[in-house]
Amino acid sequence: MYNDLKGKVAIITGGASGIGRATAIRYAKEGVHVVINYHSREDEANKLIDIIKALGVDALAIQADTTNKNEMEHLMNATIQHFGAFHIMVNNAGIQSDIPSHTMSIEDFDKVINVNLRGTFIGCQLALNHFMERKFKGSIINISSVHEIIPWPHYAHYSASKGGVKLMTQSLALEYARVQIRVNNIAPGSINTPINAENFKTQEDKHDADMFVPMGYVAEPDEIANVAAFLASSESKYITGQTIVADGGLSLYPSHRNFEYDELLDEFTDKI
Template identity: 80%
Template structure:
């Protein structure tokens, strides 16, 4: 779909599963060579590399902790050694945990901040250094969350980290705009990924999660990957410092929906589908 992506090289952190995996496969479909960073899921990373190569592009898997700068420098250096350069850096690695704020330890708070915010800064900094040194009009995509703008009880550390990434992205985008380095966010809403699996334990859980989203369903990772492909392409070349919210309307305060109105719309939809 995006011919200008063919032959580019992308690094994706936390790529072994979920949204990172979907982005890696979508990039491969576009002809992008992909570097799969993973932390512990070696088998999943290996299977992903095999799937990427089936699209006739090259792929590497490199283990590393995104909060460890030495590991991330190794990730970047091995990528450059193998491919000569990279053009897209996707900070996707992230964690979350359900903890009431009054019982949250500083260690629990710091862990989420370290992975989601500090790790994203390390990735951004190393990408920026490479782009400046190589004089590339490089691209950085940070995967944040709809909770960069929506508060979430029991997830204060997560919201703080994602809100921090939002302003980090805006600051870096402004700082490097004159050299045509673009930095943007993707903010997914509810997505059917392993990190959210506990929310979909039963068929009723999944149905309730679907109904909470205004569009009526929880997204699949591929729907977020579509946004990542667009942001990596020249079709988005005038976009920087922005967050594209891909949440099915979740940030439109779905709890304020008029459920009687929703029922009327659903009846109308059923009638239309029957006539088809």
């Protein structure tokens, strides 16, 4: 669909599964050579490399902790050594955990902030340096969440990290707009990925999750990959600093309460 992407090179962090995996395959179908960054899913990353190469493009799998700048520099350098350059950076790596805020440890808070916000900044900064050095009109795509907009009880650390990604994206986009480096953000809603598997473990759970979305279904990762392909292409060349919310209308709700947790709070209130 996007002929200008053919022959370009993309790095995708957290690329072995979920949205990262779907984006890698979509890019490969567009003729993009893909570098899959993974943290611990080596087998999945290697299987994905075989799928991508079968689509007629080249691919690498490189292990790196996205919160470690030295390891991320290795990821970039290995990419440049193999391909000569890269043109698209997708900061997709992220984690979440369900913890009531009054019991959340500082270590738990820091871990999510480090991966989701610090790691995304490191990826952005290294890509910006590369694009500036080569005078590329590069594209940086950050994967945020609908929870940069919607508060989420038990996920204060996650929501804070994604809210940070939104404003960081806007700040970097404004800073580098004059040199035509674009920085955009995708905010997915309910997506059928491994990170959300616990929410869909039974048919009843999946049905409830589907019905919670105004459009009536939880999306597959491919639907986010489609947005990532558009934002990497010249079809979006006048778009920067924007968040594309792909959530089936979820953010249109005025409230995003977890009613099962309200019962616990009611018990607490009764004791006051």
